[in-house]
Amino acid sequence: MAAGISKLKVDRRGDIVVVRFADPRIRDEETVAKIASELTGVLAREKTPKLVIDFSGVQAAPSFMFGTLITFNEDINAKNGQLRLAEVAPGLRQVFTATRLDQMLKIFPTVEEAAASIT
Numbered sequence: 001m002a003a004g005i006s007k008l009k010v011d012r013r014g015d016i017v018v019v020r021f022a023d024p025r026i027r028d029e030e031t032v033a034k035i036a037s038e039l040t041g042v043l044a045r046e047k048t049p050k051l052v053i054d055f056s057g058v059q060a061a062p063s064f065m066f067g068t069l070i071t072f073n074e075d076i077n078a079k080n081g082q083l084r085l086a087e088v089a090p091g092l093r094q095v096f097t098a099t100r101l102d103q104m105l106k107i108f109p110t111v112e113e114a115a116a117s118i119t
Contacts, residue, residue: 007031008038016050016115017042024057029064036068043072049081052114056087066101073105084114 009020019042043049076083085107096102108114
């Protein structure tokens, strides 16, 4: 992994930030660490963060990615923000359900639905 290559694509839609993975292959701890660092940077720029993470194309993720999402959600909540996940593949969605993360993280079929749910 080259140090200067971003793992995320960040777009703003009004006051909502939509984050997509530049490469949907999330395979190792190094990649997750880079994603976590970039998410922290996005969060630092937002006073009251309203974020949607678009999982389009992501078919699987290592277990430490889920820990990263939990921590990121807690950090957003600490700033009175809102986090939504969207476009989660069925196999990955099963992992969220089996680990009960779907009860902690709000998951929507589309980015549009996720963004519309943010108040």
